[in-house]
Amino acid sequence: MTGVLVVGLGGTIAMTGAAGVAPDLTAQQVVDSVPGLTGELEVHDFRSKPGGSLTLADLIDLAELIRQRSAAGAVVTQGTDTIEETAYVLDLLHTGSEPIVVTGAMRNPTLAGADGPANLLAAVTVAADPAARDLGCLVVLADEIHAAARVRKTHATHVAAFTSPNGGPLGYLAEGRPRIVNRPPHRYTLPSPPTREPVRVGLCTATLGDDGTLLATLSQQVDGLVVAAFGVGHVPDSWVPHLAEAATRIPVVLASRTGAGYVGTDTYGFPGSERDLLERGLIPAGSLDPYKARLLLHLLLTTTANPAQIRAEIMAAAAA
Ligand code: ASP
Numbered sequence: 001m002t003g004v005l006v007v008g009l010g011g012t013i014a015m016t017g018a019a020g021v022a023p024d025l026t027a028q029q030v031v032d033s034v035p036g037l038t039g040e041l042e043v044h045d046f047r048s049k050p051g052g053s054l055t056l057a058d059l060i061d062l063a064e065l066i067r068q069r070s071a072a073g074a075v076v077t078q079g080t081d082t083i084e085e086t087a088y089v090l091d092l093l094h095t096g097s098e099p100i101v102v103t104g105a106m107r108n109p110t111l112a113g114a115d116g117p118a119n120l121l122a123a124v125t126v127a128a129d130p131a132a133r134d135l136g137c138l139v140v141l142a143d144e145i146h147a148a149a150r151v152r153k154t155h156a157t158h159v160a161a162f163t164s165p166n167g168g169p170l171g172y173l174a175e176g177r178p179r180i181v182n183r184p185p186h187r188y189t190l191p192s193p194p195t196r197e198p199v200r201v202g203l204c205t206a207t208l209g210d211d212g213t214l215l216a217t218l219s220q221q222v223d224g225l226v227v228a229a230f231g232v233g234h235v236p237d238s239w240v241p242h243l244a245e246a247a248t249r250i251p252v253v254l255a256s257r258t259g260a261g262y263v264g265t266d267t268y269g270f271p272g273s274e275r276d277l278l279e280r281g282l283i284p285a286g287s288l289d290p291y292k293a294r295l296l297l298h299l300l301l302t303t304t305a306n307p308a309q310i311r312a313e314i315m316a317a318a319a320a
Contacts, residue, residue: 063094077104087137103139
Protein backbone atom coordinates (compact mmCIF):
# COMPACT_ATOMS: atom_id res chain seq x y z
CA MET A 1 0.00 0.00 0.00
CA THR A 2 1.13 3.61 -0.49
CA GLY A 3 -0.24 4.89 2.82
CA VAL A 4 0.63 4.23 6.45
CA LEU A 5 -0.14 1.02 8.31
CA VAL A 6 -1.26 1.68 11.93
CA VAL A 7 -0.99 -1.34 14.22
CA GLY A 8 -2.48 -1.30 17.74
CA LEU A 9 -0.91 -3.37 20.52
CA GLY A 10 -2.74 -1.84 23.53
CA GLY A 11 -1.07 0.29 26.19
CA THR A 12 -2.20 3.49 27.91
CA ILE A 13 -2.99 5.12 24.55
CA ALA A 14 -5.85 2.59 24.24
CA MET A 15 -6.85 2.36 27.92
CA THR A 16 -10.07 3.48 29.61
CA GLY A 17 -12.09 2.28 32.61
CA ALA A 18 -13.50 3.47 35.92
CA ALA A 19 -11.71 1.24 38.43
CA GLY A 20 -8.17 1.39 37.01
CA VAL A 21 -7.63 1.76 33.28
CA ALA A 22 -6.92 -1.25 31.07
CA PRO A 23 -6.58 -1.67 27.29
CA ASP A 24 -10.05 -1.70 25.75
CA LEU A 25 -10.08 0.70 22.76
CA THR A 26 -9.58 -0.67 19.27
CA ALA A 27 -6.86 0.77 17.06
CA GLN A 28 -9.60 2.33 14.90
CA GLN A 29 -11.13 4.04 17.97
CA VAL A 30 -7.70 5.41 18.86
CA VAL A 31 -7.21 6.66 15.29
CA ASP A 32 -10.71 8.20 15.24
CA SER A 33 -9.92 10.25 18.36
CA VAL A 34 -7.15 12.19 16.58
CA PRO A 35 -8.20 15.54 15.11
CA GLY A 36 -6.51 16.26 11.79
CA LEU A 37 -5.36 12.71 11.09
CA THR A 38 -5.93 12.29 7.37
CA GLY A 39 -4.35 10.38 4.49
CA GLU A 40 -4.44 6.76 3.48
CA LEU A 41 -4.35 4.62 6.61
CA GLU A 42 -4.74 0.88 7.07
CA VAL A 43 -5.63 0.20 10.71
CA HIS A 44 -4.96 -3.17 12.27
CA ASP A 45 -5.67 -4.55 15.77
CA PHE A 46 -2.76 -6.81 16.55
CA ARG A 47 -2.65 -7.25 20.34
CA SER A 48 -4.45 -5.59 23.27
CA LYS A 49 -2.04 -5.80 26.18
CA PRO A 50 -0.11 -3.63 28.60
CA GLY A 51 3.42 -3.07 27.33
CA GLY A 52 4.99 -5.35 29.94
CA SER A 53 3.03 -8.38 28.71
CA LEU A 54 4.20 -8.22 25.11
CA THR A 55 6.52 -11.08 24.12
CA LEU A 56 9.34 -11.61 21.67
CA ALA A 57 7.02 -13.92 19.68
CA ASP A 58 4.54 -11.01 19.42
CA LEU A 59 7.31 -8.82 18.00
CA ILE A 60 8.55 -11.41 15.52
CA ASP A 61 4.94 -11.76 14.29
CA LEU A 62 4.54 -7.98 14.17
CA ALA A 63 7.73 -7.51 12.12
CA GLU A 64 6.44 -10.15 9.70
CA LEU A 65 3.05 -8.41 9.41
CA ILE A 66 4.74 -5.07 8.68
CA ARG A 67 6.98 -6.72 6.07
CA GLN A 68 4.03 -8.39 4.33
CA ARG A 69 1.87 -5.25 4.18
CA SER A 70 4.71 -3.27 2.50
CA ALA A 71 3.20 0.12 3.33
CA ALA A 72 5.05 3.41 2.81
CA GLY A 73 5.52 3.48 6.59
CA ALA A 74 4.19 1.77 9.70
CA VAL A 75 3.11 3.09 13.09
CA VAL A 76 2.87 0.87 16.15
CA THR A 77 0.86 2.06 19.16
CA GLN A 78 1.64 0.32 22.44
CA GLY A 79 2.37 0.66 26.15
CA THR A 80 5.24 2.98 26.89
CA ASP A 81 6.66 0.69 29.60
CA THR A 82 8.51 -1.43 27.05
CA ILE A 83 8.84 0.83 24.00
CA GLU A 84 12.62 1.13 24.49
CA GLU A 85 12.83 -2.67 24.14
CA THR A 86 10.13 -3.44 21.54
CA ALA A 87 11.35 -0.67 19.22
CA TYR A 88 14.88 -2.07 19.40
CA VAL A 89 13.66 -5.57 18.49
CA LEU A 90 11.75 -4.15 15.51
CA ASP A 91 14.86 -2.19 14.54
CA LEU A 92 16.99 -5.35 14.62
CA LEU A 93 14.47 -7.21 12.45
CA HIS A 94 13.65 -4.47 9.95
CA THR A 95 15.90 -4.39 6.90
CA GLY A 96 13.61 -2.27 4.67
CA SER A 97 13.84 1.46 3.97
CA GLU A 98 10.35 2.36 5.09
CA PRO A 99 10.10 3.82 8.58
CA ILE A 100 8.55 1.95 11.48
CA VAL A 101 7.49 4.44 14.17
CA VAL A 102 6.51 3.33 17.67
CA THR A 103 4.44 5.60 19.88
CA GLY A 104 2.17 5.51 22.91
CA ALA A 105 0.82 7.80 25.61
CA MET A 106 1.77 8.74 29.13
CA ARG A 107 -1.73 10.09 29.95
CA ASN A 108 -4.66 7.82 29.16
CA PRO A 109 -7.63 9.03 27.08
CA THR A 110 -9.81 9.72 30.18
CA LEU A 111 -7.40 12.38 31.49
CA ALA A 112 -7.24 16.09 30.73
CA GLY A 113 -4.34 16.73 28.37
CA ALA A 114 -4.15 13.14 27.11
CA ASP A 115 -1.06 12.98 24.89
CA GLY A 116 -2.02 9.94 22.79
CA PRO A 117 -3.75 11.84 19.94
CA ALA A 118 -0.83 14.27 19.47
CA ASN A 119 1.70 11.44 19.64
CA LEU A 120 -0.21 9.34 17.11
CA LEU A 121 -0.59 12.28 14.71
CA ALA A 122 3.14 12.99 14.99
CA ALA A 123 4.02 9.32 14.51
CA VAL A 124 1.91 9.00 11.34
CA THR A 125 3.42 12.23 10.02
CA VAL A 126 6.94 10.89 10.54
CA ALA A 127 6.08 7.47 9.09
CA ALA A 128 4.76 9.11 5.90
CA ASP A 129 7.72 11.45 5.44
CA PRO A 130 10.58 10.53 3.04
CA ALA A 131 13.05 12.11 5.48
CA ALA A 132 12.45 9.21 7.87
CA ARG A 133 13.41 6.53 5.34
CA ASP A 134 16.47 4.34 6.02
CA LEU A 135 16.48 5.23 9.72
CA GLY A 136 15.06 1.87 10.81
CA CYS A 137 12.68 1.93 13.74
CA LEU A 138 11.96 5.29 15.37
CA VAL A 139 10.20 6.26 18.59
CA VAL A 140 8.09 9.41 18.46
CA LEU A 141 6.60 10.96 21.59
CA ALA A 142 6.26 14.55 22.80
CA ASP A 143 7.22 15.81 19.31
CA GLU A 144 10.67 14.21 19.50
CA ILE A 145 12.03 11.60 17.08
CA HIS A 146 14.34 9.03 18.67
CA ALA A 147 16.40 6.16 17.24
CA ALA A 148 15.24 2.80 18.64
CA ALA A 149 18.84 1.82 19.36
CA ARG A 150 19.37 4.85 21.64
CA VAL A 151 16.02 5.66 23.22
CA ARG A 152 15.27 5.13 26.92
CA LYS A 153 12.21 5.68 29.09
CA THR A 154 13.82 7.88 31.71
CA HIS A 155 10.79 9.13 33.63
CA ALA A 156 7.91 7.12 35.11
CA THR A 157 5.13 9.67 34.61
CA HIS A 158 6.27 12.75 32.66
CA VAL A 159 4.81 13.29 29.16
CA ALA A 160 8.37 13.82 27.93
CA ALA A 161 9.44 10.48 29.42
CA PHE A 162 11.63 9.42 26.48
CA THR A 163 15.19 10.59 25.98
CA SER A 164 18.25 9.44 24.05
CA PRO A 165 21.09 9.88 26.54
CA ASN A 166 23.69 8.79 23.95
CA GLY A 167 23.59 11.36 21.17
CA GLY A 168 20.17 12.95 21.73
CA PRO A 169 17.06 12.65 19.56
CA LEU A 170 17.43 12.33 15.79
CA GLY A 171 15.03 15.21 15.32
CA TYR A 172 11.74 16.76 16.30
CA LEU A 173 8.45 17.94 14.83
CA ALA A 174 7.79 21.63 14.33
CA GLU A 175 4.72 23.12 12.65
CA GLY A 176 3.60 19.56 11.91
CA ARG A 177 6.74 18.66 9.95
CA PRO A 178 9.51 16.26 10.94
CA ARG A 179 12.98 17.77 11.00
CA ILE A 180 15.84 15.28 11.16
CA VAL A 181 18.88 17.09 12.53
CA ASN A 182 21.06 14.20 13.61
CA ARG A 183 21.41 11.20 11.25
CA PRO A 184 23.27 8.15 12.66
CA PRO A 185 26.22 7.15 10.42
CA HIS A 186 25.02 3.55 10.10
CA ARG A 187 22.64 1.07 11.62
CA TYR A 188 22.85 -2.58 12.58
CA THR A 189 20.31 -5.29 11.71
CA LEU A 190 20.37 -9.00 12.54
CA PRO A 191 22.30 -11.10 9.97
CA SER A 192 19.47 -13.67 9.71
CA PRO A 193 15.87 -13.86 10.92
CA PRO A 194 15.47 -15.10 14.52
CA THR A 195 13.66 -18.31 15.33
CA ARG A 196 11.19 -18.94 18.13
CA GLU A 197 13.59 -21.34 19.85
CA PRO A 198 13.19 -20.90 23.62
CA VAL A 199 16.42 -19.44 24.94
CA ARG A 200 17.03 -17.80 28.30
CA VAL A 201 19.23 -14.77 28.72
CA GLY A 202 19.82 -13.54 32.27
CA LEU A 203 20.41 -9.94 33.29
CA CYS A 204 22.39 -9.40 36.46
CA THR A 205 22.96 -5.90 37.88
CA ALA A 206 26.10 -5.16 39.91
CA THR A 207 25.19 -3.61 43.26
CA LEU A 208 27.29 -2.59 46.23
CA GLY A 209 28.18 -5.46 48.55
CA ASP A 210 26.70 -8.27 46.37
CA ASP A 211 28.77 -11.40 47.05
CA GLY A 212 28.01 -13.06 43.68
CA THR A 213 26.02 -16.03 45.03
CA LEU A 214 22.90 -15.13 43.04
CA LEU A 215 25.00 -14.47 39.93
CA ALA A 216 26.59 -17.93 40.22
CA THR A 217 23.14 -19.57 40.52
CA LEU A 218 21.65 -17.54 37.68
CA SER A 219 24.55 -18.23 35.32
CA GLN A 220 23.86 -22.00 35.60
CA GLN A 221 20.27 -21.54 34.40
CA VAL A 222 20.79 -19.48 31.26
CA ASP A 223 22.07 -19.73 27.68
CA GLY A 224 23.57 -16.24 27.81
CA LEU A 225 24.13 -13.53 30.38
CA VAL A 226 24.25 -9.73 30.39
CA VAL A 227 25.96 -7.93 33.24
CA ALA A 228 24.76 -4.40 34.05
CA ALA A 229 28.04 -3.28 35.54
CA PHE A 230 29.08 -0.18 37.46
CA GLY A 231 30.47 2.75 35.48
CA VAL A 232 32.53 1.78 32.41
CA GLY A 233 32.13 -1.94 33.15
CA HIS A 234 33.16 -2.80 36.71
CA VAL A 235 31.87 -5.45 39.12
CA PRO A 236 32.69 -6.45 42.72
CA ASP A 237 35.88 -8.56 42.86
CA SER A 238 33.79 -11.40 44.35
CA TRP A 239 32.05 -11.70 40.97
CA VAL A 240 35.21 -12.28 38.94
CA PRO A 241 35.55 -16.09 39.35
CA HIS A 242 31.84 -16.59 38.62
CA LEU A 243 31.95 -14.46 35.47
CA ALA A 244 35.22 -16.03 34.31
CA GLU A 245 33.69 -19.51 34.69
CA ALA A 246 30.42 -18.50 32.98
CA ALA A 247 32.31 -17.01 30.03
CA THR A 248 33.87 -20.43 29.32
CA ARG A 249 30.35 -21.89 28.79
CA ILE A 250 28.03 -19.14 27.54
CA PRO A 251 28.27 -15.66 25.97
CA VAL A 252 28.54 -13.04 28.73
CA VAL A 253 28.00 -9.42 27.68
CA LEU A 254 29.38 -6.51 29.70
CA ALA A 255 27.09 -3.44 29.69
CA SER A 256 26.91 -0.39 31.93
CA ARG A 257 24.13 0.24 34.41
CA THR A 258 24.68 4.01 34.21
CA GLY A 259 22.22 4.66 31.37
CA ALA A 260 24.61 6.55 29.09
CA GLY A 261 28.16 6.45 27.73
CA TYR A 262 30.25 3.50 26.62
CA VAL A 263 31.63 0.39 28.26
CA GLY A 264 35.40 0.88 28.48
CA THR A 265 37.91 -1.49 26.99
CA ASP A 266 41.31 -0.23 28.01
CA THR A 267 41.46 1.96 31.11
CA TYR A 268 41.24 0.17 34.47
CA GLY A 269 43.32 -2.83 35.49
CA PHE A 270 42.03 -4.00 38.90
CA PRO A 271 40.21 -7.34 39.50
CA GLY A 272 36.63 -6.81 38.31
CA SER A 273 37.59 -3.91 36.01
CA GLU A 274 36.57 -3.79 32.36
CA ARG A 275 40.06 -4.83 31.16
CA ASP A 276 40.11 -7.75 33.58
CA LEU A 277 36.64 -8.93 32.52
CA LEU A 278 37.28 -8.56 28.80
CA GLU A 279 40.51 -10.56 29.16
CA ARG A 280 38.40 -13.28 30.79
CA GLY A 281 36.17 -13.49 27.71
CA LEU A 282 33.31 -11.07 28.35
CA ILE A 283 31.97 -9.16 25.32
CA PRO A 284 31.74 -5.35 25.60
CA ALA A 285 28.30 -3.83 24.81
CA GLY A 286 29.61 -0.43 23.69
CA SER A 287 26.82 2.10 24.16
CA LEU A 288 24.06 -0.54 24.16
CA ASP A 289 22.24 -0.46 27.47
CA PRO A 290 21.75 -3.76 29.34
CA TYR A 291 18.11 -4.15 28.23
CA LYS A 292 18.90 -3.75 24.55
CA ALA A 293 22.03 -5.94 24.87
CA ARG A 294 19.89 -8.66 26.43
CA LEU A 295 17.41 -8.61 23.53
CA LEU A 296 20.21 -8.67 20.97
CA LEU A 297 21.90 -11.64 22.64
CA HIS A 298 18.57 -13.46 22.92
CA LEU A 299 17.76 -13.05 19.22
CA LEU A 300 21.29 -14.02 18.17
CA LEU A 301 21.16 -17.16 20.31
CA THR A 302 18.07 -18.30 18.39
CA THR A 303 20.04 -18.23 15.14
CA THR A 304 23.49 -19.53 16.03
CA ALA A 305 25.40 -21.36 18.74
CA ASN A 306 28.75 -20.19 17.32
CA PRO A 307 30.46 -18.11 20.05
CA ALA A 308 32.76 -16.29 17.59
CA GLN A 309 29.80 -15.27 15.45
CA ILE A 310 27.80 -14.09 18.46
CA ARG A 311 30.78 -12.04 19.64
CA ALA A 312 31.28 -10.49 16.19
CA GLU A 313 27.60 -9.56 15.87
CA ILE A 314 27.46 -7.97 19.32
CA MET A 315 30.64 -5.99 18.58
CA ALA A 316 29.08 -4.81 15.29
CA ALA A 317 25.84 -3.75 17.01
CA ALA A 318 27.81 -2.09 19.80
CA ALA A 319 29.75 -0.02 17.27
CA ALA A 320 26.60 1.17 15.42
N1 ASP B 1 2.34 3.05 31.48
C1 ASP B 1 2.17 2.23 30.37
C2 ASP B 1 1.82 2.99 29.11
O1 ASP B 1 2.25 4.10 29.02
C3 ASP B 1 1.38 1.01 30.55
C4 ASP B 1 1.84 0.06 29.48
O2 ASP B 1 3.01 0.03 29.16
O3 ASP B 1 1.00 -0.64 28.95
O4 ASP B 1 1.17 2.56 28.22
